[in-house]
Amino acid sequence: MEAFEALMAHERDTQALAQVAGRLSWDQETVMPRGAAAQRSEEAAAMQAMLHARRTDPRVAEWLETVEAQAPGDPVVAAHLREIRREHERASKVPGDLAAALARVTALSQGAWAEARAADDFAAFAPVLAEVLELRREEGAALAGTGDVYDALLQDYEPGATxxxxxxxxxxxxxxxxxxxxxxxxxxxxxxxxxxxxxxxxxxxxxxxxxxxxxxxxxxxxxxxxxxxxxxxxxxxxxxxxxxxxxxxxxxxxxxxxxxxxxxxxxxxxxxxxxxxxxxxxxxxxxxxxxxxxxxxxxxxxxxxxxxxxxxxxxxxxxxxxxxxxxxxxxxxxxxxxxxxxxxxxxxxxxxxxxxxxxxxxxxxxxxxxxxxxxxxxxxxxxxxxxxxxxxxxxxxxxxxxxxxxxxxxxxxxxxxxxxxxxxxxxxxxxxxxxxxxxxxxxxxxxxxxxxxxxxxxxxxxxxxxxxxxxxxxxxxxxxxxxxxxxxxx
The missing domain is CATH 1.10.1370.30 (Neurolysin; domain 3)
Structure with missing residues (x-):
């Protein structure tokens, strides 16, 4: 189980970094100064670039192949492998620069939405929404291949649903x-x-x-x-x-x-x-x-x-x-x-x-x-x-x-x-x-x-x-x- 231990050590650090990225989002919606939005977008992009690199690391596929070849009978181990493979395969279909761009743009667009909502001005927000949508459609197309783009995006929230x-x-x-x-x-x-x-x-x-x-x-x-x-x-x-x-x-x-x-x-x-x-x-x-x-x-x-x-x-x-x-x-x-x-x-x-x-x-x-x-x-x-x-x-x-x-x-x-x-x-x-x-x-x-x-x-x-x-x-x-x-x- 040496490969499994290496895989789980890698995953533990990835999950810890993902929690830090989530904390940046929490901070942005609660106590972050309004003037920090541009800097926060760069921080979010950097975190997503790092996470994307870890999730697509070639060693993940090698570890998975080694462990799966042993046909693990433990249902907890099997569930870990299922979830790691799902995340690895999805991340590998999305270019790293696209993942970073999405993080950067959505960190900024959240503030733009809040301002437009306060002003009741959808027209001011529409171009920002168009940019976010275009990036997500690009991501969905990469994930879907020849399948349905919306179904591909849905898997981020409800695996197995269509x-x-x-x-x-x-x-x-x-x-x-x-x-x-x-x-x-x-x-x-x-x-x-x-x-x-x-x-x-x-x-x-x-x-x-x-x-x-x-x-x-x-x-x-x-x-x-x-x-x-x-x-x-x-x-x-x-x-x-x-x-x-x-x-x-x-x-x-x-x-x-x-x-x-x-x-x-x-x-x-x-x-x-x-x-x-x-x-x-x-x-x-x-x-x-x-x-x-x-x-x-x-x-x-x-x-x-x-x-x-x-x-x-x-x-x-x-x-x-x-x-x-x-x-x-x-x-x-x-x-x-x-x-x-x-x-x-x-x-x-x-x-x-x-x-x-x-x-x-x-x-x-x-x-x-x-x-x-x-x-x-x-x-x-x-x-x-x-x-x-x-x-x-x-x-x-x-x-x-x-x-x-x-x-x-x-x-x-x-x-x-x-x-x-x-x-x-x-x-x-x-x-x-x-x-x-x-x-x-x-x-x-x-x-x-x-x-x-x-x-x-x-x-x-x-x-x-x-x-x-x-x-x-x-x-x-x-x-x-x-x-x-x-x-x-x-």
Whole structure:
């Protein structure tokens, strides 16, 4: 096993450097001075050039060939080899100067997006988006060979998925989602009070800890767009706050806590290895969405949260736990994906999935994105987008080249529906614990069934083993129909 030991030593250093590169991105979105963007882009490009060289090192192929010839029977060794070969083969298809150029451009474009979003000026961002898209299309073409470029990009986020299978799944989701929306949409008011933002952050930290986030190995900061980064012993999340909407702080925090807890729970034996991270963004989203929705928006947990908010903010105009539950889950008109209810969230994702496929294929030019977005949004939701920050500039993803990422949000919801069905069957005392502000019976189940395995198994295999069945959209839709039918009947 001398070749395997050499391979894993090389991989350990590569993974450590990748974590450093991720920390540069975290710093850029949280505390980096605005004037440092140009320098940061060069730093990011240098890091990606180094990582690309390590991933394409000819010795990796030699070590893999030697170890694989011995037909290792250990499933952990086999999984390491699978992941290393996948990364090596993908990196070897992409020229090093292209990898560096992507890192350089996306480090700059992120700042350009933030400025355009603040100014509601898509026209100023369109040329930057065009440059990012062109580089990603070039990368996708290199990866795809004679195959589909979008499918090739999708593999970065959900190995094994294809646009064809996702289109079929999303096509099955859409009619029932629309029917649920039409039956349950309401004009009921939300909260009408002012909530101290510092107190919101205090409560957000309390809630994150309740869901199992280990603050000795993590932290919570503010950012324009909430996100999670890192793995193992250094996992960081961000959130945001709004004095008129504490849910815009609390629920993104719970969501990102789901991501962070996944990374913190991976078997420590896999640290700084290809298995020491979440297996895919779809599975990652299953954790963040089940934490946020099936657990965090449940009647049991919101009853506890109502009491904690009364303790923190005093009387904020909500009469009782039942009214609070309805406000948390109100199905209402809105523009922002991250603030959407459980039903319409998926319609937001389906919109982005179709638009980004058109961008990658060349059927939609970047300069025409705003008009295409506004037309599609009005057709799907029934009202017009008033400004770009509520439309095509609301998400950071395309500015940093994450084409192929958006469908994993709804795929994660589908996975979460399957997991919750199995969780309910295995943990009958769940509601009793949630009503005390204790999600640990659920988070312990998820840690054992999903999180501790890291990337040991392929994405669908993880969900299938946890649930005892292959994933499909049925459990999610059944859960949504039952929940919102009950809410609309109150």
């Amino acid at each position: 646009a064809e299978t996702l289109t079929s799944m999303f096509g099955a989701l859409r009619p029932r989602l629309i029917a649920i929306r039409e039956a349950a949409i309401s004009e009921a008011a939300g909260l009408d009070a002012v909530f101290d933002e510092a107190v919101q952050m205090e409560l957000a930290r309390e809630v994150a800890a309740a869901f199992g986030y280990d603050m000795s190995r993590g932290r919570i900061d503010r950012a324009v767009h909430p996100f999670s980064s890192g793995s193992g012993s250094d996992v960081r999340i961000t959130t945001r706050s709004d004095p008129h909407d504490p849910f815009n702080c609390l629920y993104p925090t719970i969501h990102e806590t789901g991501h962070a807890c996944y990374e913190q729970a991976v078997d420590p034996a896999y640290a700084l290895s290809p298995l020491g991270r979440g297996v895919s963004m779809g599975v990652h989203e299953s954790q963040s969405r089940i934490y946020e929705n099936q657990l965090g928006r449940s009647r049991a947990f919101t009853g506890w949260l109502f009491g904690r908010m009364r303790d923190r903010f005093g009387d904020f105009g909500v009469a009782d736990e039942d009214m609070f539950y309805r406000i948390v889950n109100r199905l209402h008109a809105g523009f922002i994906r991250t603030e959407a209810d459980e039903v319409q969230y998926n319609l937001h994702v389906l919109l982005r999935f179709d638009l980004e496929r058109a961008l990658v294929s060349g059927d939609l030019a970047p300069r025409d994105l705003e008009a295409a977005w506004n037309d599609r949004f009005e057709a799907d939701f029934g009202y017009a987008v008033p400004k770009a920050s509520l439309g095509c500039l609301q998400d950071v993803h395309w500015s940093v080249g994450l084409f192929g990422y958006f469908p994993t949000y709804s795929l994660g919801n589908v996975y979460a529906g399957c997991l919750f069905e199995a969780l309910r069957a295995d943990v009958p005392e769940l509601d009793t614990a949630l009503a005390k502000g204790d999600p640990s019976p659920a988070t312990t189940w998820l840690r054992d069934k999903v999180q501790r395995h890291g990337a040991l198994m392929e994405p669908r295999e993880v969900i299938t083993q946890a649930c005892g069945r292959g994933p499909d959209e049925g459990p999610l839709l059944d859960y949504l129909e039952a929940k919102f039918r009950a809410l609309s009947e109150v």
